[in-house]
Amino acid sequence: xxxxxxxxxxxxxxxxxxxxxxxxxxxxxxxxxxxxxxxxxxxxxxxxxxxxxxxxxxxxxxxxxxxxxxxxxxxxxxxxxxxxxxxxxxxxxxxxxxxxxxxxxxx
Amino acid sequence: xxxxxxxxxxxxxxxxxxxxxxxxxxxxxxxxxxxxxxxxxxxxxxxxxxxxxxxxxxxxxxxxxxxxxxxxxxxxxxxxxxxxxxxxxxxxxxxxxxxxxxxxxxxxxxxxxxxxxxxxx
Numbered sequence: 001x002x003x004x005x006x007x008x009x010x011x012x013x014x015x016x017x018x019x020x021x022x023x024x025x026x027x028x029x030x031x032x033x034x035x036x037x038x039x040x041x042x043x044x045x046x047x048x049x050x051x052x053x054x055x056x057x058x059x060x061x062x063x064x065x066x067x068x069x070x071x072x073x074x075x076x077x078x079x080x081x082x083x084x085x086x087x088x089x090x091x092x093x094x095x096x097x098x099x100x101x102x103x104x105x106x107x
Numbered sequence: 108x109x110x111x112x113x114x115x116x117x118x119x120x121x122x123x124x125x126x127x128x129x130x131x132x133x134x135x136x137x138x139x140x141x142x143x144x145x146x147x148x149x150x151x152x153x154x155x156x157x158x159x160x161x162x163x164x165x166x167x168x169x170x171x172x173x174x175x176x177x178x179x180x181x182x183x184x185x186x187x188x189x190x191x192x193x194x195x196x197x198x199x200x201x202x203x204x205x206x207x208x209x210x211x212x213x214x215x216x217x218x219x220x221x222x223x224x225x226x227x228x
Binding site: 001032034036038042043044045046049050055087089091092093094095096097098099100101 | 142144151152153154157166168169202207208210211212213214215216218219220221
């Protein structure tokens, strides 16, 4: 299976900060990568697919980049509603895998 | 509006069985692949299984292969997850999710609210 290494596992940031989360795949996955946001007790919500395509209804403060094995989720200006956990997801094969998650907390 | 509603979660003893359901509205399951994803308490997400739009093609994570079976009933617009030989490590919230895109390259654009399965003696 393809392993996804996500970093950092947690971070503290303030409203208005720029935040970057990284995901590294153990082998090339082209651009078959998605990012999800999850709040406590809730289901994940799709933010980004195909590495850089913004899902409809998601604020433009979210962006994704990368291809091959290195990917980044960027929040350009952190908002109060953005404090949550974030997961990357590779779907290059019939055995999709997720990163370990990044918890974004209020500084 | 798409809605996925899971049900069937419960407390079950190790070695026991349970069947989860995922009822869909606003979509026709014969047009979409559907996935089950689980999340152990305080842990990350783990993909479990996939059933293709045709209902025939299925895939399973190694951790559940041979113990879990995914199926669907088009007349009820519902996907099922039959879980047998349950282990403590199967304890998790189980989500169903709609796959978008040509398989196997499917991301998950719609999720249910999840149902909790607890395996405990």
